[in-house]
Amino acid sequence: MLIIDTKACTGCKLCEKNCPFSAMVVVNEKAQAKDNCTLCGACMNVCSVHAITIERTAASPEELAKFKGVFIWAELDEADGGERLVPKKVVLELLTEAKRLAGTLGEEIKVLLPTDGRPVDTDILFAHGADAIVRFENKLLWPYSTDAYTTVISAMVAAKKPSIFLLGATPNGRDLAPRVGARLKLGLTADCTMLEINDEKQLVQTRPAFGGNIMASILTPFSRPQMATVRPNVFQVGTPDATRKGPIEDFAVTLQRGVVRTKILEVEKLAGLGGGIDTAKIIVAGGHGLKSPASLAMLRELAAELGGTLAGSRAIVEAGWIPHTLQVGQSGITVSPDLYIAIGISGAVQHIVGMSSARTIIAINNDPEAPIFKVADVGIVGDAFVVVPALIKEIREAKKKAA
Numbered sequence: 460m461l462i463i464d465t466k467a468c469t470g471c472k473l474c475e476k477n478c479p480f481s482a483m484v485v486v487n488e489k490a491q492a493k494d495n496c497t498l499c500g501a502c503m504n505v506c507s508v509h510a511i512t513i514e515r516t517a518a519s520p521e522e523l524a525k526f527k528g529v530f531i532w533a534e535l536d537e538a539d540g541g542e543r544l545v546p547k548k549v550v551l552e553l554l555t556e557a558k559r560l561a562g563t564l565g566e567e568i569k570v571l572l573p574t575d576g577r578p579v580d581t582d583i584l585f586a587h588g589a590d591a592i593v594r595f596e597n598k599l600l601w602p603y604s605t606d607a608y609t610t611v612i613s614a615m616v617a618a619k620k621p622s623i624f625l626l627g628a629t630p631n632g633r634d635l636a637p638r639v640g641a642r643l644k645l646g647l648t649a650d651c652t653m654l655e656i657n658d659e660k661q662l663v664q665t666r667p668a669f670g671g672n673i674m675a676s677i678l679t680p681f682s683r684p685q686m687a688t689v690r691p692n693v694f695q696v697g698t699p700d701a702t703r704k705g706p707i708e709d710f711a712v713t714l715q716r717g718v719v720r721t722k723i724l725e726v727e728k729l730a731g732l733g734g735g736i737d738t739a740k741i742i743v744a745g746g747h748g749l750k751s752p753a754s755l756a757m758l759r760e761l762a763a764e765l766g767g768t769l770a771g772s773r774a775i776v777e778a779g780w781i782p783h784t785l786q787v788g789q790s791g792i793t794v795s796p797d798l799y800i801a802i803g804i805s806g807a808v809q810h811i812v813g814m815s816s817a818r819t820i821i822a823i824n825n826d827p828e829a830p831i832f833k834v835a836d837v838g839i840v841g842d843a844f845v846v847v848p849a850l851i852k853e854i855r856e857a858k859k860k861a862a
């Protein structure tokens with residue numbers, strides 16, 4: 460709660476000017492908070508007469524300790540023409556990371572599984588680290604709708620009280636997480652690139668901030684669960700253990716048709732944009748060092764020889780050489796291929812966060828000081844217009860010899 464000491468307030472309007480949400484107003488020379496105040500504390504920090512204080516209802520350590528377990532939302536995809544449902548790859552990535560976090564905390568991993576009742580591959584969830592599954596089946600849960608999923612997931616989280624709740628930063632995950640956060644009055648750190656447990660057993664949620672120029676480590680000290688989304692491909696999928704099994708608990712919640720205020724009339728797939736870099740095993744990525752879109756022809760040739768896919772930096776997306784669906788990085792797609800070849804890409808931090816989890820990175824750049832070399836496993840200092848044709852020639856000759 461924001462408390463204004465009206466006797467101390469001088470009506471100087473510093474709070475009004477510095478509020479990032481335009482939620483402060485000075486009326487009759489006294490500050491007032493509007494309904495959209497987020498308690499961010501910006502006004503309190505600038506008040507020179509200390510007339511503003513924020514009273515947070517921090518949960519006591521005893522209350523926080525009641526929240527246990529690392530929970531993950533199992534977002535599903537259709538498989539076998541819709542006959543059954545399978546967890547998205549990001550769910551397996553989160554499970555792998557959750558094993559590390561839960562191991563440090565000495566807590567269990569539970570998967571929240573809302574489904575429409577079709578068979579779901581739950582074995583894979585246990586094999587990748589789930590200790591238990593909490594399931595709720597209802598026809599209204601397909602296709603995804605904000606209302607239905609917010610109702611069900613909020614109910615599950617409120618009842619089960621996890622200490623950590625993780626969701627994939629997929630389009631639906633990005634839609635759902637803030638809705639659950641708002642309903643349960645929780646914090647949320649979106650698009651995390653790193654998760655750690657600190658000495659106080661808190662989740663340290665790290666993500667790029669201020670245009671990617673700093674990495675911010677965010678804590679959630681006042682509430683539980685600590686909720687974060689993580690982009691697909693940020694974490695690797697671990698090795699499954701098919702012997703692992705666990706219980707499946709059916710959860711009870713009321714989900715009425717009237718709750719869902721939207722209706723999907725038509726689903727239109729974006730075709731012909733050449734996307735799919737999020738699942739590509741080999742990526743040949745070009746940057747502004749290639750000078751013109753015509754140079755991408757040699758990258759396409761290299762990609763074709765390797766059975767890979769073309770992608771690029773934001774600089775060449777903005778220049779109109781490739782569509783945004785092929786942009787790697789913070790404001791593009793996060794990729795995790797086996798091989799990433801960066802050609803004429805400087806290696807700005809916003810690009811690196813989108814590709815640093817690639818298994819092997821090869822960088823070709825004529826500047827030996829280019830930051831891309833700091834993350835590259837193999838660095839070739841040279842002119843792309845010389846190196847790339849030479850590489851294509853070598854690969855073709857090697858293929859001929861092998862044939």
Ligand SMILES: Cc1cc2nc3c(=O)[nH]c(=O)nc-3n(C[C@H](O)[C@H](O)[C@H](O)COP(=O)(O)OP(=O)(O)OC[C@H]3O[C@@H](n4cnc5c(N)ncnc54)[C@H](O)[C@@H]3O)c2cc1C
Nearest residue numbers: 746747748772773774788789790791803805809810825843
């Ligand atoms: C909020 C925000 C979000 C952003 N999101 C993204 C993002 O998602 N993805 C992204 O990529 N960027 C992003 N950026 C932009 C990013 O900061 C860089 O500007 C961009 O990545 C630079 O692209 P580049 O490396 O292709 O071009 P440049 O920085 O111009 O680098 C070109 C490189 O090519 C090399 N070169 C030149 N000639 C040759 C040659 N003949 N042979 C070999 N090498 C050569 C140069 O040495 C140089 O290193 C973002 C920026 C902001 C502020």
